[in-house]
Amino acid sequence: MASDATPQTGAVAATAPVPHIALLLPMNSKIFGRHATALRDGFQAAARTQSRTALPVREYAVSENVANVLEGYRAAVAAGAQVIVGPLTRDAVTALAFGEPVPVPTLALNVPDHTGRNPGNLYLLSLQIEAEARQAARIAWRDGRRNAVTINGGGPVERRMQSAFAGEFMRLGGRVATDVAYASDPDKLKAITRGGSAADMYFLALGYTEARTVRPYLGATPVYATSSVHAGDRGPLAGFDLTGVNFVDMPWLLEPNHTAVMAYARPKPYGAFELERLYALGIDAWRIAQLLLTGVRDIRLDGVTGQLTLGTDGHIERELAAGRYSEGRPHALDPAPREPAR
Numbered sequence: 001m002a003s004d005a006t007p008q009t010g011a012v013a014a015t016a017p018v019p020h021i022a023l024l025l026p027m028n029s030k031i032f033g034r035h036a037t038a039l040r041d042g043f044q045a046a047a048r049t050q051s052r053t054a055l056p057v058r059e060y061a062v063s064e065n066v067a068n069v070l071e072g073y074r075a076a077v078a079a080g081a082q083v084i085v086g087p088l089t090r091d092a093v094t095a096l097a098f099g100e101p102v103p104v105p106t107l108a109l110n111v112p113d114h115t116g117r118n119p120g121n122l123y124l125l126s127l128q129i130e131a132e133a134r135q136a137a138r139i140a141w142r143d144g145r146r147n148a149v150t151i152n153g154g155g156p157v158e159r160r161m162q163s164a165f166a167g168e169f170m171r172l173g174g175r176v177a178t179d180v181a182y183a184s185d186p187d188k189l190k191a192i193t194r195g196g197s198a199a200d201m202y203f204l205a206l207g208y209t210e211a212r213t214v215r216p217y218l219g220a221t222p223v224y225a226t227s228s229v230h231a232g233d234r235g236p237l238a239g240f241d242l243t244g245v246n247f248v249d250m251p252w253l254l255e256p257n258h259t260a261v262m263a264y265a266r267p268k269p270y271g272a273f274e275l276e277r278l279y280a281l282g283i284d285a286w287r288i289a290q291l292l293l294t295g296v297r298d299i300r301l302d303g304v305t306g307q308l309t310l311g312t313d314g315h316i317e318r319e320l321a322a323g324r325y326s327e328g329r330p331h332a333l334d335p336a337p338r339e340p341a342r
Contacts, residue, residue: 017080020058021289024072024086027061036088038267038275039109042282043085045265054293055082062087066095077103083293085109085285097122105292107285111315118313125288125316127277127305129157130164132226135248135320136203137168140224143246145201150179151192151214152205158182161226162205169203182210189217204229204245212241222246227253227320231273236328243328248320252280252304254332255321261304280304288316 025036062072069092084106094112102119152162166176201222208231227249284303299310306318322333
């Protein structure tokens with residue numbers, strides 16, 4: 001991979017423009033620095049799979065401050081960037097989408113807070129949890145489920161999951177009988193099943209730990225969730241607590257032995273599963289950047305983060321792999337055939 005690391009964005013703008021791919025990440029952020037590092041590692045790992053690249057990559061290290069990110073973006077444009085990958089944070093993507101010219105193809109790695117403006121050169125690839133919840137709703141509907149009870153952890157991420165699932169499930173024609181607040185008290189957990197007697201499924205808008213607590217109380221009724229319940233193979237004891245839970249996650253984590261996924265080097269242990277997801281996002285970001293660089297706009301990619309297709313308003317939609325906990329471990333369900341990584 002040709003790389004021209006540039007810690008100071010201002011120094012780049014002062015030089016003559018040189019065609020390059022710009023990687024704009026909050027490497028200087030105390031909050032998001034580890035996330036940016038994992039994503040950059042995946043980006044570089046994907047680049048190393050190609051013996052030659054059309055353009056060098058130049059890194060623009062910014063903070064989480066929106067003004068600093070936009071300054072870095074302008075510096076990349078002025079320095080000759082032909083494709084820009086980033087920003088990463090939602091606030092920065094919102095600012096770019098609604099208040100900044102987008103003169104070159106730009107692959108943002110999050111989604112804006114609201115819709116309305118759609119710059120023609122702006123493409124959006126993210127690990128948005130709402131999209132996963134909507135896919136879980138479609139899988140449940142396809143499985144014949146029609147009456148759901150949702151169990152909501154109450155935090156902002158969990159509320160977004162629950163709302164996205166409920167909206168998609170009802171759009172399909174299903175019914176959400178009730179939304180139950182998560183509780184760790186055994187008596188309250190038992191009350192969940194009593195209140196859901198008419199339900200033919202549960203949706204867990206919960207994280208891994210909360211899902212492990214709730215699942216044993218839900219009996220034989222089918223259970224669905226997002227990748228938030230998948231924290232890796234932590235051994236059969238932990239996995240047995242989640243027996244029968246259906247969930248979605250990226251092929252990178254559910255199908256590690258597939259040829260397309262194995263084309264890329266695994267990262268060093270980050271100590272957090274979410275960082276592995278960002279590493280995988282970096283791989284697909286590199287691959288999409290190459291397509292944008294060559295003028296491809298009908299994006300259809302067999303990605304390590306999912307089946308990727310360019311949808312409306314520049315959103316690159318991800319169809320994830322389906323999984324289920326059985327015999328104490330998470331397993332992929334009927335993986336679709338994948339073509340070799342390109």
